[in-house]
Structure formats: structure tokens, C-alpha cells
Amino acid sequence: DTAVSQTPKYLVTQMGNDKSIKCEQNLGHDTMYWYKQDSKKFLKIMFSYNNKELIINETVPNRFSPKSPDKAHLNLHINSLELGDSAVYFCASSLLSLRTTEAFFGQGTRLTVV
């Protein structure tokens, strides 16, 4: 069974559209994250949630809205997509402290805005 799974794996859409990416983890972790990897492969955090509560919001445009219906799911909704949103988006999960436990990532969603 996949520990952290994201859907879809690939997403091609036009500018101005609204799209969602879903993430689910079956590890029993209480913290989930969204990371963005740009064209230069640099990975940077966007959001983190702990038990459905938003913990980190790293100056991400308001067009990005994460939603956590329960602690096993963290979805990312993006409004009015722009060309610059093209990237690979990774979901991850961990137990609360990253200093003492492992963090696992999903396979990524490659978003292409045309």
C-alpha cells in the first residue's frame, strides 16, 4: 500500500482555470505538508497542517487554499491558475516532530499551465 498518495499524477490545464490536487496518507501521521518544486528542482514548503489545523503558510498567494477534512487528507485547491504555477507539487506527512521521526513524500503532481 502506498503510504502517501497524490492524485492526479499529471495535470495540464489552461490559465484561469481552477484545479484541485488530493493527498491521502495511511501512516497515522498527524502532520501533513504541501511542497512546491520549481523548474530548477528547488523544493520549498507551502503549507503544513497538524490535526486539521493550519500551522505553516509560507507567503503563498491567496489563490492557493489547502483543505484538510481529516488528519489523513490534505487537499490543495488552486484558483485562477497562472503560467508561473507550473511546477511539481508534493504532499508529505510526518509525526509532529521532524527532529525525531521520518517524513514521507508522495509521488508528486506535475502541474502544467498553458
Added chain:
Amino acid sequence: SQELEQSPQSLIVQEGKNLTINCTSSKTLYGLYWYKQKYGEGLIFLMMLQKGGEEKSHEKITAKLDEKKQQSSLHITASQPSHAGIYLCGAPTQGGSEKLVFGKGTKLTVNP
């Protein structure tokens, strides 16, 4: 803010050769993660180091953490084409809400 610098940025080796990738932090390390990324396959967790001096191995990959130097190294022995990919180091940040900050990755090519 904490930054991780990886070296080299890219590496091409012949199959069977040993190699080392370094990750140096601008601040104190409170742990260090190593991941491997292949195209379209996401980030594969390799290992996590928690304490200074700690060394872990998985198959032919060994990683060490030197807290004093604020550095970690990843060593691959007798490299194989299956080791090819991008290796990323990540470190948990200090204070406040935790997150992982990452280096920019090292692209490894192993020629048969």
C-alpha cells in the same frame, strides 16, 4: 533563515566507482534527511540522521552527520546505474513550526 548547500551540483561517474555528496547547513543541524528523486517517482526516503556522529547505511549507501561542521555526507560504494537520480538533503528548522528546508539537489549519473 536556514540554507542547505549541496555539492557537487552534478556528478557523472562510471559504474563501480565510489562517490560522495555533501550537504552543508548555514545553521545548527537538528537532524538531516536524505532523499532520492527519479523523474516522475517522487521523493524516496533514504535515511534520517538525528545525532552528531551518527552513521547509517542502507545497502550500498552510507550517510554521516557531523554536527560540529554542520554537515552531512552521503557515500555510495560501487555505484550502479540504479543509483542514478537527484539526491536531496533536507533539515528540520529550528524553533517555531517545524518544516524541512532542502538543498538544491545533486544530480547523479552513473554510466554503465
